[in-house]
Amino acid sequence: MPRLIQPKCVTVINVLKDGIWNAVLMAYAVWWALVFGFAISAVVQAWVPRGSVERAMGAEGWGAIGRATGLGAASSSCSYAAIAIGKSLFQKGASAISALAFQFASTNLVWELGLVLWTLVGWQFAVGEFVGGLIMIVLMAVTFRVFVSPRLEDYARRHAQAADSGHQHQSAESEHSRWRSRLRSVEAWSDVALNFRGDVQMLYREIGIGFLLAGFIGLLGNGFFEALFLQSAPAPIRVIENVLIGPLIAVASFVCSVGNVPLAAVLWSGGLSFAGVMAFIFADLIVLPILAIYRKYYGLKFAVRITALMYATMVVAGLLVAGLFASVGALPTTRPSRSDLFGSVRLDYTLVLNIIGVVIFLALFGLTMRRGVKDPVCGMTVDRSRALRAEIDGTTYYFCSETCRTTFTNEGGHSGHGDRTRHAHSAQTAIDPVCEMRVDPATAFSADVDGITYYFCAEYCRELFVGNPAVFVAKTPRDGD
Numbered sequence: 001m002p003r004l005i006q007p008k009c010v011t012v013i014n015v016l017k018d019g020i021w022n023a024v025l026m027a028y029a030v031w032w033a034l035v036f037g038f039a040i041s042a043v044v045q046a047w048v049p050r051g052s053v054e055r056a057m058g059a060e061g062w063g064a065i066g067r068a069t070g071l072g073a074a075s076s077s078c079s080y081a082a083i084a085i086g087k088s089l090f091q092k093g094a095s096a097i098s099a100l101a102f103q104f105a106s107t108n109l110v111w112e113l114g115l116v117l118w119t120l121v122g123w124q125f126a127v128g129e130f131v132g133g134l135i136m137i138v139l140m141a142v143t144f145r146v147f148v149s150p151r152l153e154d155y156a157r158r159h160a161q162a163a164d165s166g167h168q169h170q171s172a173e174s175e176h177s178r179w180r181s182r183l184r185s186v187e188a189w190s191d192v193a194l195n196f197r198g199d200v201q202m203l204y205r206e207i208g209i210g211f212l213l214a215g216f217i218g219l220l221g222n223g224f225f226e227a228l229f230l231q232s233a234p235a236p237i238r239v240i241e242n243v244l245i246g247p248l249i250a251v252a253s254f255v256c257s258v259g260n261v262p263l264a265a266v267l268w269s270g271g272l273s274f275a276g277v278m279a280f281i282f283a284d285l286i287v288l289p290i291l292a293i294y295r296k297y298y299g300l301k302f303a304v305r306i307t308a309l310m311y312a313t314m315v316v317a318g319l320l321v322a323g324l325f326a327s328v329g330a331l332p333t334t335r336p337s338r339s340d341l342f343g344s345v346r347l348d349y350t351l352v353l354n355i356i357g358v359v360i361f362l363a364l365f366g367l368t369m370r371r372g373v374k375d376p377v378c379g380m381t382v383d384r385s386r387a388l389r390a391e392i393d394g395t396t397y398y399f400c401s402e403t404c405r406t407t408f409t410n411e412g413g414h415s416g417h418g419d420r421t422r423h424a425h426s427a428q429t430a431i432d433p434v435c436e437m438r439v440d441p442a443t444a445f446s447a448d449v450d451g452i453t454y455y456f457c458a459e460y461c462r463e464l465f466v467g468n469p470a471v472f473v474a475k476t477p478r479d480g481d
Helices: 008-047 050-057 062-075 079-091 096-108 111-121 123-147 150-163 172-176 179-184 186-217 222-226 235-251 261-269 274-285 288-298 300-327 349-371 402-411 459-467 469-473
Strands: 372-374 381-383 388-392 395-399 445-449 452-456
Touching (some): 008 079, 008 349, 062 096, 062 123, 079 274, 096 123, 123 274, 123 300, 150 300, 179 186, 186 288, 186 349, 186 381, 235 274, 235 300, 274 300, 349 372, 395 402, 445 459, 452 459
Antiparallel strands (some): 372 381
């Protein structure tokens, strides 16, 4: 009897189905960590006054770094949520070193990651993750100024603040009221909910892409990964090659600090050295979607510098951890089977935490829907009880900032078009010629040079441009490019 040949379309469908299912399983594994992390970020944005953060983490001393490390370890969030919280701390006055220390701690010094590593690939990886996390923080703090100047750090802070400029609903009352009062205040929780929703809406595309990348790369066989590594070179050369290539594989392959463990097991079972696997695990802060977020938060130049800094610390930390374990005869030798790579949905602590995560997510989004209303200029959802407002032709409009209210009343509300839901310019975007960030001309800073109007995300970018426009005009992309 002739053997039936499976149609190519069926094979493609099966690959798509398996890749998407892998992505779903990874999303399931880290859903609760995402929700918890974004919720903590929202609380930081809404409730932590700038002065408190400056006193705690504004300096570059080891005390501030230690406090940031402790806060990160206590946060237990995934990499996407960690960078959102790190951005919030940096915006509010924490030094870049402290913010990065927080991110390293939040993605390495966490119990859930250690537990999953211990279960899938052995205790050595769990211990190595904690030891390596501390090593990376020290290396980062010592070498930071080699990569980032004080001026570039100041620019990155202004860029991060400008990314939320005029669109972060946070009143003075929320800033200075006591924590006990905030916990009982619906308005204070509304601030948290609005920040939570804003972060989710800004990052959900990058996160989704990350999960899909991880799901489909997980379908590749061990032979593909084995072909990437040296097989016949001397052991020291193989280790160095592995530790250099491990983070590069990570850049395009996995999502969060917990979600990368199955792919770490693929590499471990496929022949990657202990040092290479550790460097791979450390690199969850430089995956492709997160690199795009760094650029969005801080500007291209700062994003490139901190990426190079983190890559260097991850490579060195992988080598040091492996050397430490080898010196005490504790290098692992048992490799997992392929069935260990992806989990399943079952009754365990992950299911319970995910249910809690769903409740928190729905509660916070529900609060924005019940109390929220859309700003007619920028489209941001704001709390109707706390937002700025304007009465036009008997209709009340709500705004996230004075900039949006002034734009609407001066150019929209008084023109007889009070039913407009968005200023005409808001449907278009311009590109800041300094940092190349997309901005709304209706609310952005601007400058006229040689008869052309340029728009900027922040006053700092405008000042740089006006001081030497020729440097930036030639490289400025146009919206149609």
